[in-house]
Amino acid sequence: xxxxxxxxxxxxxxxxxxxxxxVEFLKTYYEKGIFIASGRKVPRxxxxxxxxxxxxxxxxxxxxxxxxxxxxxxxxxxTEFVPSMTSSKLAFLANx
Numbered sequence: 001x002x003x004x005x006x007x008x009x010x011x012x013x014x015x016x017x018x019x020x021x022x023v024e025f026l027k028t029y030y031e032k033g034i035f036i037a038s039g040r041k042v043p044r045x046x047x048x049x050x051x052x053x054x055x056x057x058x059x060x061x062x063x064x065x066x067x068x069x070x071x072x073x074x075x076x077x078x079t080e081f082v083p084s085m086t087s088s089k090l091a092f093l094a095n096x
Contacts, residue, residue, distance in 0.1 A: 001081055001093060002059050004049040006074040012044065014073060021067035029062060036093075046074060052093075056080055 008015055026049070029035040037050040053059050059078055068074040083093045 001083060002051045002053060002056070003079045003081065004051060004059065004063065005046065005077040005079070006048070006068065007046040007077070008044075008074050010073050014071075015068070018067045018071055018073055025066050028065075034062060 026035060026038055029051070034053060035049055035051050038047060040047045051059055051062070053062075056078060063069050063076050063078075066074075069076065083090075086094050
């Protein structure tokens with residue numbers, strides 16, 4: 001499992017110009033079963049995406065399709081982790 005942390009590098013006005021395309025990007029990878037949760041940070045200076053993948057290289061490749069990446073709106077920090085404990089509703093994530 002991966003946590004992708006986005007940090008905005010441009011104004012919120014510029015972020016908003018690309019937001020609908022970014023949401024379509026997110027939807028594509030939800031449909032593929034790669035993204036499992038996402039949302040904005042508070043304060044609104046970026047966002048987080050939880051992703052399932054077998055490799056960091058795959059996640060790095062996915063990010064290159066994000067309009068925020070393409071237009072230099074955000075930078076990305078990828079953290080891999082192995083959930084060893086979850087709530088019963090998220091048990092499918094444990095020890096992935």
